[in-house]
Amino acid sequence: xxxxxxxxxxxxxxxxxxxxxxVAWIIIEVASVILPTFGVPEWVFxxxxxxxxxxxxxxxxxxxFYDITERGVLxxxxxxxxxxxxxxxxxxxxxxxxxxxxxxIFSLYIxxxxxxxxxxxxxxxxxxxxxxxxxxxxxxxxxxxxxALTIGIEAAPNVTAYQRTAAKGIARSxxxxxxxxxxxxxxxxxxxxxxxxMVLAGSISPDGDGYSLSMSGLDLFANEQVFEARATAKxxxxxxxxxxxxxxxxxxxxxxxxxxxxxxxxVETFTASSIEAARDYVSALGLAFEGKHEEAIELYRSATExxxxxxxxxxxxxxxxxxxxxxxxxxELWKKALSLLDTMTERERLRTLGLYYTVVTxxxxxxxxxxxxxVEKYPGDAAARxxxxxxxxxxxxxxxxxxxxxxxxxxxxxSALYRSNFALLSTYTGDFEDADRxxxxxxxxxxDYAVSYLAVASAAMYRGEYxxxxxAYEQMLAATKSEYGKTAGLVGLADVESYxxxxxxxxxxxxPAIEEALADGDTAGAAGKLVIVAESxxxxxxxxxxxxxxxxxxxxSDQVSHRVAAALVAIGAGDPETAQSIGDSLSESLxxxxxxxxxxxxxxxxxxxxxxxxxxxxxxxxxxxADLWLIRFQLGRAYLDAGYFAEAADEFHTCSVTxxxxxxxxxxxxxPTYRYLAELPYWKGxxxxxxxxxxxxxxxxxxxxxxxxxxxPLADDARQRISQ
Numbered sequence: 224x225x226x227x228x229x230x231x232x233x234x235x236x237x238x239x240x241x242x243x244x245x246v247a248w249i250i251i252e253v254a255s256v257i258l259p260t261f262g263v264p265e266w267v268f269x270x271x272x273x274x275x276x277x278x279x280x281x282x283x284x285x286x287x288f289y290d291i292t293e294r295g296v297l298x299x300x301x302x303x304x305x306x307x308x309x310x311x312x313x314x315x316x317x318x319x320x321x322x323x324x325x326x327x328i329f330s331l332y333i334x335x336x337x338x339x340x341x342x343x344x345x346x347x348x349x350x351x352x353x354x355x356x357x358x359x360x361x362x363x364x365x366x367x368x369x370x371a372l373t374i375g376i377e378a379a380p381n382v383t384a385y386q387r388t389a390a391k392g393i394a395r396s397x398x399x400x401x402x403x404x405x406x407x408x409x410x411x412x413x414x415x416x417x418x419x420x421m422v423l424a425g426s427i428s429p430d431g432d433g434y435s436l437s438m439s440g441l442d443l444f445a446n447e448q449v450f451e452a453r454a455t456a457k458x459x460x461x462x463x464x465x466x467x468x469x470x471x472x473x474x475x476x477x478x479x480x481x482x483x484x485x486x487x488x489x490v491e492t493f494t495a496s497s498i499e500a501a502r503d504y505v506s507a508l509g510l511a512f513e514g515k516h517e518e519a520i521e522l523y524r525s526a527t528e529x530x531x532x533x534x535x536x537x538x539x540x541x542x543x544x545x546x547x548x549x550x551x552x553x554x555e556l557w558k559k560a561l562s563l564l565d566t567m568t569e570r571e572r573l574r575t576l577g578l579y580y581t582v583v584t585x586x587x588x589x590x591x592x593x594x595x596x597x598v599e600k601y602p603g604d605a606a607a608r609x610x611x612x613x614x615x616x617x618x619x620x621x622x623x624x625x626x627x628x629x630x631x632x633x634x635x636x637x638s639a640l641y642r643s644n645f646a647l648l649s650t651y652t653g654d655f656e657d658a659d660r661x662x663x664x665x666x667x668x669x670x671d672y673a674v675s676y677l678a679v680a681s682a683a684m685y686r687g688e689y690x691x692x693x694x695a696y697e698q699m700l701a702a703t704k705s706e707y708g709k710t711a712g713l714v715g716l717a718d719v720e721s722y723x724x725x726x727x728x729x730x731x732x733x734x735p736a737i738e739e740a741l742a743d744g745d746t747a748g749a750a751g752k753l754v755i756v757a758e759s760x761x762x763x764x765x766x767x768x769x770x771x772x773x774x775x776x777x778x779x780s781d782q783v784s785h786r787v788a789a790a791l792v793a794i795g796a797g798d799p800e801t802a803q804s805i806g807d808s809l810s811e812s813l814x815x816x817x818x819x820x821x822x823x824x825x826x827x828x829x830x831x832x833x834x835x836x837x838x839x840x841x842x843x844x845x846x847x848x849a850d851l852w853l854i855r856f857q858l859g860r861a862y863l864d865a866g867y868f869a870e871a872a873d874e875f876h877t878c879s880v881t882x883x884x885x886x887x888x889x890x891x892x893x894x895p896t897y898r899y900l901a902e903l904p905y906w907k908g909x910x911x912x913x914x915x916x917x918x919x920x921x922x923x924x925x926x927x928x929x930x931x932x933x934x935x936p937l938a939d940d941a942r943q944r945i946s947q
Contacts, residue, residue, distance in 0.1 A: 228560060231744055232462035234408050237358045239895035241730045246613070246908050247374070250307075250378045257387040257506070260778065265435075265770050266362070267366075268779065269447040269454070270422075279693045285330050295800075296767075300399050301584075303877050307333030308336075313514075320615070321677070325942075326420065326799045332891065336462075346381060346478070347381050347382075347602055347603030347634060348381055348382050348385075348420055348421060348477050348478075348603060349385060349418075349419045349420045349424070349603070349605065349634055349635060350376065350382060350383070350384050350385065350419065350421045350423055350440075350672075351384070351385040351387075351410050351413060351414045351417075351419045351421070351423070352369045352372055352373060352384060352387060352410075352422075352423045352424050352425075353392055353405055353406055353407045353409075353410035353411075353422055353423065353424045353425075354369065354404065354405045354406050354410075355368045355369060355425045355426060355427055356406075356407075356424075356425070356427070357426075357427055357649055358426060358427065358428040358429070359427055359428065359429055359434065359878075361459075362500055363459075363498065363499070364427055364462065366505045366506065367498070367501055367502045367505050368425065368427065368436075368462070368466055369387060370387075370501070370504075370505045370508070371440075371463050371467075371470075371501065372423070372466055372469065372470055372473075373387075373465045374470075374568060374571075375469070375470025375474075375835035376423075376470045376472075376474055376477075377567075377568075377570055377601070377604070378470075378474070378568055378570065379474040379477060379479035379601075380600055380601045380602065380603070381477065381479060381601075381602065381603045381606060382474065382477055382479065382603055383601070383603040383604045383606070383634065385414070385417065385419050385605075385607045385635070385752065386472070386506070386512075386606070387405065387513040388419075388513070389512075390405055390410070390413045391405050391468070393413050393416065394409050394410075394412070394413050397409070397413065397416070402908070407422065407424040410422045410424070411441065411443065411891070414443055415443055416637055417635055417637045417638055417725065418634075418635050418636040419443070419635065419636040420442060420443060420444050421441065421443065421449070421477075422440070422441045422443065423438060423439070423440050423473065424438070424439055424440075424441070425438040425439075425469070425702060427462070427728050430455060432458065433455060433457045433458060433461070434455065434456040434457050434461075434462055434465070435453070435455055436453065436454045436455070436456065436462070436466070436469060437451070437452065437454075438443045438451070438453075438469045438472070438473065439451045439452075439632075440477075441474065441899055446624065449476055449477075450472070450473070450476035452472035452473065452476075453469075454466075454468040454469050454472075458888065459498065460498055462498070463498060479823030484862055493791050495633040496895040499529050500525075500526040500527070500528075500533055500536065500584035501526070501530075501531035503522045503523070503525045503526040503529070503536075503907050504522070504533065504535060504536045504539065506527040506542075507519040507520075507521075507522035507526065507536070507539060507540075507666045508539060510522065510808075511539060511543050513541070513765050516543035516546050516547050517547070519539070519543050519545050520540055520544065520547075523536050523537075523539050523540035523543065524540065525797075527540065529582055532563060532566050533563075533566070534560055534564060534565075534566040534567045534571070534575075535567060535571060537556055537559045537560040537563060538554050538557075538560035538561075538567075538575045538578070538744050541553055541556035541559075542578060542582070544556055545557075545582050545583065553583070553859045554583075556835060557579055557583055560575055560579075561575070561576075561579065564759075570597065570600075570601055570604065571582075571598075572609075573593050573594070573596055573597040573607075574593075574597065574606075574607065574610075576587040576589075576593040576710060577590050577593035577594040577597065577607075577610055578590075578610075578902075579618075580593060580614075581610070581613075581614055583855070584855055585813070585814060585815075587614050587618045590610075590617075591611065591614050591615060591618055591620075594607055594610045594611035594614060594670035595611060597610075597611075598611055598627075598892045600937060605631055605635060605641075608627045608630055609627075609631060609640075609641070609644075610635075611627050612624045612625075612627040612628055612631070612644065612648070614892070615627065616648065616651075616683065617775065619849065619850055619851070621648060621651045621652045621884075621885070622652055624651075625645070625646050625649055625652050625654070626649040628641065628644055628645035628648050628649075628861030630644065631644075632645055637668075639668070639669045639672055640665070642661055642773045642861035643665055643672050643674050643675055644663055645660070646658045646659075646661040646662040646674070646677055646678040647674055647893065648666065648871055649661065649884075649889070650677070650681050650682070650884050650887050650888075651679045651883075651884045651885055651887070651891075652701065652884050653685075653882065653883050653884035654884070655681065655682040655685045655884070656682070658681070658682055659678065659679055659683075660855060661678070662675040662676070662678035662679045662864070663675075663679060666679070666698075666702075667767060670698075670702040670703075671700055671702060671703050671705070671708075672703075673703040673705050673707050673711060673712070674707075674893055675713075676695045676696065676698055676699035676702075676708075676711075676712070676715075676889075677711060677715065677888070677895065679695040679698070679891060680692040680695035680699075680715055680719075680895070681884075681887040681895075681897065683695060684719070684887075684897045685883070689719055689722075689723060692715075692719050693716060693719055694897065695715075695852075696712045696713075696715035696716045696719070696895075697710075697712070697716070699712035699715065700716075700769075702942075707803040710748060710751070711731060711894060711895065712737055713733065714733075714751065714752065714894060714895055715895040716732055717729040717730075717732045717733050717752070717755050718895040718896065718898050718936075719897070720732065720757070720764075721755060721758065721759055721777065721898040721899040721901070722897050722900070722901045722930065723754065723901075724762075724901070724930055724932060724935070724938075725933065726759035726760075726763055726933070727758055727759075728761060729756075730756050730759055731756060731837055733735045733752040733753075733755060733756060734756075736752055737749050737753060737756070738749075738789055740752070741779075746779040746780055747777060747779075747780050747782055749780075750779050750780030750782065750785045751774045751780075751782075751784075751785060751894065753772055753775055753776045753779075754776055754788040754792075755775045755788060755898075756772050756785075757769050757772035757788075757789065757792045758788070758898070760772060760796075761792050761795050761796055762931075762935045762937070763934070763935050764935055765937045765938065766795075766796040766797055767796075768796070769792050769794035769796040770793055770797065770798040770801070772792070773789040773790075773792040773793045773796065773798065773801060774789075774793070774798070774801055775802060776788075776789040777789050777804075777805065783809070783816070783817050783820065783890070784890035784892055784894070786805045786809070787805070787809070787820045787824070787853070788890075789801070789805065790802040790805040790822070790824045790827075791827065791853075793805075793919075794824075794827050794828060794831055799828055800828070802828060803822055803824075803825075803828060805824060806821050806822075806825045806828065807821070808821070809821030810822060810825065815848050816848070816849040816851065818845075819845040819846070819851060819854060819855075820850055820851070820853075822841050822842070822844055822845035822848070823841075823842060823845050823851075823853065823857050826838040826839075826840055826841035826842045826845065826857060826861065827857055829841065830860065830861050830864055835861055835864050835865035836865065838861045839858065839861045839862065839865060839866075840918060842854060842858040842861055843858070846858070850867070851885075851888055851889075852878060852882055852889050852899075852935050853875055853889050853899075855874055855878050855882070856874070856878050856899070857874075858874050859871045859872075859873075859874030859875045859877075859878065859906060859910075860906065862874060863906065863909055863910055863913070864912070868910045868913035868914050869914075870905065871906075871909075871910040871913070872914070875903055875906055875907045875910060876907075878900075878903060879900065879904075879907065883900065886899050886900050901927075901931065902926035902927070902937065903928040903929050904923045904924070904926040904930075905923070905924065905937050905940075905941055908921070908922075908923030908927065908941065908944070910922040911923055912944065920944070921944075921945050924941040924942075924944055924945050925945065927941050928941055928942065
């Protein structure tokens with residue numbers, strides 16, 4: 224053995240092997256960087272690695288039989304002087320060590336700087352799951368398999384499943400009957416209407432003592448079947464596991480292979496021991512979607528009794544209890560749901576947290592974090608984006624809300640809900656052109672969507688096309704059946720007349736509806752209209768009627784928007800006691816925006832008392848709580864009265880230009896308030912006057928008088944200032 228090793232050394236087999244390994248190592252590392260850069264096919268790199276490995280024994284054999292000398296390559300059995308070798312043995316050792324060191328250093332450098340491998344960005348895919356063709360006769364599987372499949376495929380970051388309950392509602396409208404069928408052909412119609420890319424159709428049939436399941440995917444955009452998948456279940460309790468296998472094949476067909484790196488089951492929330500619990504949960508979901516929360520709660524309760532660790536069921540139950548305002552029960556259920564977060568999928572965990580922050584604690588900033596993380600991990604999740612859109616709106620981040628709306632439209636370009644939301648959000652951001660375009664397109668397709676008319680009317684008001692705005696609100700009244708459409712249409716018409724100074728006409732429009740609402744016990748509906756009446760009296764200078772109407776609003780409504788508007792009227796009409804009471808109650812509220820309004824009312828009272836600096840401080844504090852349009856307007860008024868004309872002009876510019884969209888519904892409740900913009904030219908003129916900019920001030924006052932030619936204290940003052 225020793226002789227053999229000595230012979231290997233003499234023939235320099237070890238040195239040759241080391242040199243070969245070092246050089247091959249360097250070549251492979253370089254190729255791993257260079258080849259992908261130039262788009263070389265992956266098989267080329269694989270072939271290079273295989274060649275390198277295959278060449279190693281060949282190099283060793285050649286080293287045994289041949290040697291490199293100054294006379295060329297000679298067989299080892301030929302006579303030649305060792306001293307004649309081109310590289311001495313000692314020198315060869317240094318060369319081999321050097322090459323290996325270079326290979327090691329080069330490899331470490333590449334791997335350290337390369338960082339983690341980038342995951343390929345997958346295209347978002349929207350899918351609609353059709354009703355399974357249940358050939359077993361077992362009603363237990365109806366609805367359950369579709370829900371289990373939804374959970375499985377939504378574990379993929381790029382997949383979002385269109386809500387089946389909403390799809391069934393659309394199917395009923397397409398079929399003009401009450402049929403809840405969402406079979407493959409009907410699902411294709413709904414998907415095509417809503418812009419859903421793919422329809423998944425499955426079936427389950429008996430197979431001996433077990434079951435056979437199949438699934439296919441039809442890409443509507445490409446009009447081709449993308450995949451087929453099959454699975455078997457040995458027993459009833461194994462069916463959900465089989466659905467998990469199908470969902471993994473679906474995910475792989477849609478480009479997601481992340482499940483291959485996980486040890487957890489795809490449908491871990493639906494365990495084999497809880498198939499009955501899962502069935503009750505699915506039925507409860509459908510009832511909750513229809514607003515039948517009492518019935519849903521009974522099924523949620525049944526599901527949790529059969530599976531005490533069913534986190535999804537507890538969160539659904541908690542949400543229904545919250546909707547029914549069962550506060551104590553809801554709190555306990557939310558605690559239980561949160562304690563079971565580890566039994567949920569990552570997607571459901573973040574959804575549950577986001578909903579908890581939104582509907583329970585009102586911590587919208589935390590809700591933004593949860594839904595934001597959900598969207599980051601699952602960019603194709605339309606429900607998550609919609610929730611992020613809502614909470615972004617609630618945190619007054621209208622631009623982010625509108626941006627999420629754009630993505631939703633890309634995912635579901637035909638969705639009436641997402642289109643109407645986008646039109647409204649574009650209005651709030653002041654993008655009236657986009658709002659008008661999307662709203663008009665939606666009205667053509669879905670004339671019953673009331674909020675679309677609000678976007679059209681607001682855009683018309685912005686352009687100064689007041690007759691067109693009136694027409695939009697009249698269309699809203701005629702075309703929509705919802706209570707919101709009837710109320711907003713009438714309030715919108717009165718809002719247009721109030722903006723133009725036609726106060727008597729506004730009151731005539733509203734008075735019959737106010738009397739009807741009071742007769743029906745709809746005090747909130749009456750209060751919303753009485754607010755406009757009170758503001759019209761104030762603008763005319765009828766302070767006694769304004770104060771009396773404001774007090775009536777406070778008596779019949781505890782809605783924040785009504786009370787804030789009534790407080791501002793009371794201040795202007797010389798009734799500080801009513802305003803003080805409202806401000807005190809709002810300042811004690813847990814809701815941030817309510818407290819901000821409370822601070823605004825207190826500041827307005829201080830301004831009326833001449834304490835301008837204290838008023839400004841309170842308004843700044845209110846803006847830190849919630850940067851609302853009305854607070855900005857009141858801050859401009861306070862700066863003006865304090866003699867800070869530059870600051871006042873800047874706030875008025877913000878209200879009339881930068882954030883004009885928010886004034887279209889200043890309380891962010893989709894109720895028209897464009898009339899609040901009518902006074903801004905007057906106050907801007909006052910600020911210009913303070914600068915000594917007489918011509919600009921006169922132009923502002925004249926613009927105001929064009930709207931308020933019917934008179935009133937501000938109109939009279941504007942005329943007087945022009946004449947001076």
